[in-house]
Amino acid sequence: MTGSVKQIAAVARIALLGLPSRARMSSATVLSIALATLVLLGFLAMASGFRATVAGTGSDQSAIILAEGSASEFNSAIDTARLARLDNAPGIAAGKNGPLLSAESFATISAVEDGGGESSVTLRGMGPQGLAVRPLARLAGGRMFTPGRNELVVGSALAGRYRDFKLGGSVRLAGMMWRVVGVFEAGGSAMESEVWADRKLVGQFFGSSAAVQSVRARLSEASALALLQRYLAADTSLKLVARSERAYFAAQARNMGKLILFVGWPLGIAMAVGALAGALNTMFTSVSTRSTEIATLRILGFRGPSIFVSTMAEAVLLVLLGSGLGVALAGLFLQGRSASTIGGNLTQVMFKFDLAANDIVQAVTLALIVGVLGGAVPAWRAARRPLVTAAAE
Amino acid sequence: MNFMQRVPAVDNLIDIVDLSKSYRRGSTEVPIFDKLSLSIERGRFVALMGPSGSGKTTLLNLLAGIDRPNSGMLAVDGERIDGYSESGLTQWRANTLGFIFQFYNLMPMLTAAQNVELPLLLHRMSAKERRRRVDTALDVVGLADRARHRPRELSGGQQQRVAIARALVADPKLILADEPTGDLDRPSANAVLEILRLLADELGKTIVMVTHDPVAARAADLTLHLEKGRFVNEAVAA
Numbered sequence: 194m195t196g197s198v199k200q201i202a203a204v205a206r207i208a209l210l211g212l213p214s215r216a217r218m219s220s221a222t223v224l225s226i227a228l229a230t231l232v233l234l235g236f237l238a239m240a241s242g243f244r245a246t247v248a249g250t251g252s253d254q255s256a257i258i259l260a261e262g263s264a265s266e267f268n269s270a271i272d273t274a275r276l277a278r279l280d281n282a283p284g285i286a287a288g289k290n291g292p293l294l295s296a297e298s299f300a301t302i303s304a305v306e307d308g309g310g311e312s313s314v315t316l317r318g319m320g321p322q323g324l325a326v327r328p329l330a331r332l333a334g335g336r337m338f339t340p341g342r343n344e345l346v347v348g349s350a351l352a353g354r355y356r357d358f359k360l361g362g363s364v365r366l367a368g369m370m371w372r373v374v375g376v377f378e379a380g381g382s383a384m385e386s387e388v389w390a391d392r393k394l395v396g397q398f399f400g401s402s403a404a405v406q407s408v409r410a411r412l413s414e415a416s417a418l419a420l421l422q423r424y425l426a427a428d429t430s431l432k433l434v435a436r437s438e439r440a441y442f443a444a445q446a447r448n449m450g451k452l453i454l455f456v457g458w459p460l461g462i463a464m465a466v467g468a469l470a471g472a473l474n475t476m477f478t479s480v481s482t483r484s485t486e487i488a489t490l491r492i493l494g495f496r497g498p499s500i501f502v503s504t505m506a507e508a509v510l511l512v513l514l515g516s517g518l519g520v521a522l523a524g525l526f527l528q529g530r531s532a533s534t535i536g537g538n539l540t541q542v543m544f545k546f547d548l549a550a551n552d553i554v555q556a557v558t559l560a561l562i563v564g565v566l567g568g569a570v571p572a573w574r575a576a577r578r579p580l581v582t583a584a585a586e
Numbered sequence: 587m588n589f590m591q592r593v594p595a596v597d598n599l600i601d602i603v604d605l606s607k608s609y610r611r612g613s614t615e616v617p618i619f620d621k622l623s624l625s626i627e628r629g630r631f632v633a634l635m636g637p638s639g640s641g642k643t644t645l646l647n648l649l650a651g652i653d654r655p656n657s658g659m660l661a662v663d664g665e666r667i668d669g670y671s672e673s674g675l676t677q678w679r680a681n682t683l684g685f686i687f688q689f690y691n692l693m694p695m696l697t698a699a700q701n702v703e704l705p706l707l708l709h710r711m712s713a714k715e716r717r718r719r720v721d722t723a724l725d726v727v728g729l730a731d732r733a734r735h736r737p738r739e740l741s742g743g744q745q746q747r748v749a750i751a752r753a754l755v756a757d758p759k760l761i762l763a764d765e766p767t768g769d770l771d772r773p774s775a776n777a778v779l780e781i782l783r784l785l786a787d788e789l790g791k792t793i794v795m796v797t798h799d800p801v802a803a804r805a806a807d808l809t810l811h812l813e814k815g816r817f818v819n820e821a822v823a824a
């Protein structure tokens with residue numbers, strides 16, 4: 194095995210020096226890999242960004258109480274009789290006017306974006322303690338709504354995107370004017386995509402069927418959750434379940450993140466398969482245009498494995514160029530870009546694309562698989578082709 | 587090797603005994619050689635002539651270890667190669683053989699010197715030693731001043747001379763050439779033949795050259811005529 198490395202390097206060099214003469218096909222392969230990488234990274238970054246946003250929504254200091262058997266606020270309903278019995282529940286922090294509880298329900302309203310498009314926004318009806326039960330939220334400007342008045346407090350993500358939702362602005366909803374009296378922040382979390390108003394008015398004008406869907410409670414301390422849970426479990430007629438806000442949103446985020454990946458991976462793989470067909474074609478063309486060259490080298494005494502490895506090197510180089518380009522494009526155009534999603538149980542959530550190192554590793558791995566698969570068969574054929582037929586050319 | 591006992595005292599580089607070769611075409615066997623025998627002395631420059639389809643290329647490919655016989659013995663410098671595996675033949679070619687093609691088969695993106703260097707990459711050798719050998723080989727073919735030129739910057743005759751330098755640079759015992767002047771004009775062809783003559787006379791190389799050109803054949807020490815897979819000048823064939 195004299196100088197195998199030298200041999201491979203020499204053959205690879207010849208193959209790569211010849212690349213410019215095969216520029217058109219090769220760059221088509223590079224581009225198709227770049228595109229597949231970009232699409233896959235788009236979805237991965239979306240899922241990462243979404244999870245980061247939603248997972249940050251919850252606090253351990255706060256509990257969310259739903260009807261038994263409901264996975265989310267959406268399909269939960271709590272009647273007023275049961276609601277009253279929560280006033281005596283243990284573990285809930287005390288405020289000036291009794292325990293820090295907020296009975297809530299929500300409706301979906303459509304809002305006109307500054308750009309002109311219309312989208313759904315969650316209008317959350319809450320009690321006067323709605324802000325106090327949310328440790329992560331704070332007013333960034335203005336004040337909390339006054340119960341009984343047509344007043345809104347909007348999340349900062351919306352305030353930045355809709356002219357109507359600016360502090361001091363007015364919006365026409367359900368046939369009447371509503372004034373924006375406050376803007377709240379919640380650490381960039383999904384909560385910032387909500388609009389808040391008095392629950393009684395929301396129930397009255399937006400026809401949300403159940404009077405109350407969930408109850409938010411400020412815990413006296415994080416460990417008090419167990420106390421509250423035991424209390425709810427003890428009374429089987431109550432049929433209510435408490436979870437920490439953090440646990441609740443983490444579960445929601447997992448589902449939505451999974452949904453994004455559920456779409457993203459098949460699409461990414463479909464594009465990778467398309468790119469694979471292109472790569473195969475390119476490499477077959479490459480070895481057939483180089484067939485005289487390869488046969489000559491083998492007649493000179495270059496070994497089959499060197500031919501194989503150097504042909505693979507060409508394929509891998511092409512896909513690495515392609516996925517590098519894809520990653521660069523993703524970094525340039527996707528990273529940090531805002532997006533929003535409608536659906537799940539969270540209505541509209543705004544989040545940023547977040548390219549994680551792990552996402553890049555996955556996309557590059559997919560490209561490498563394409564390169565290895567696309568290079569192997571042509572490389573094998575180049576290395577094994579009978580020399581008699583090759584020499585005749 | 588038991589065959590050593592059978593060869594006569596003459597110093598042969600090539601010994602072929604009862605070599606048979608046939609190709610499958612569909613369901614029928616097409617015989618090319620049936621028990622062909624031939625010996626070529628070391629240092630001889632042999633021309634191989636014959637009508638198209640007579641088996642010249644096939645014989646050259648067998649001698650080059652590119653193709654394998656169905657039966658019979660094929661030895662080069664006392665080494666039987668008829669039973670070698672493909673990788674064994676590859677190794678053997680790197681150590682023993684120089685091959686000259688009709689259409690030069692140079693790597694278009696490499697310079698003349700880089701083309702000539704290729705066979706040396708198959709041997710354990712320092713870069714300095716490689717450079718020295720490449721310079722010498724280019725000198726032998728009279729192209730020392732063209733070392734940095736690429737094939738497309740050279741005439742056909744010059745390209746074939748680069749290919750000859752590549753064939754001799756690793757100091758092989760045997761040089762095979764398939765119509766090396768077939769694509770050249772008369773003066774270029776003569777220059778190529780002169781170099782081949784020199785390789786035999788000065789460097790003691792054994793050369794087998796397939797040609798259609800009687801002028802080329804005259805440059806050789808002797809000419810073998812193949813017809814339908816047989817030598818017709820019985821005097822030379824063993």
Ligand SMILES: Nc1ncnc2c1ncn2[C@@H]1O[C@H](COP(=O)(O)OP(=O)(O)O)[C@@H](O)[C@H]1O
Pocket residue numbers: 581582609610611616618636637638639640641642643644645
């Ligand atoms: N790989 C092959 N498969 C089948 N038949 C072949 C092959 N190579 C050569 N032949 C046949 O063998 C005969 C001799 O061919 P060849 O050695 O190329 O003759 P020459 O070089 O003298 O023109 C021809 O009839 C040719 O068709």
Ligand SMILES: [Mg+2]
Pocket residue numbers: 642643644
């Ligand atoms: Mg021929």
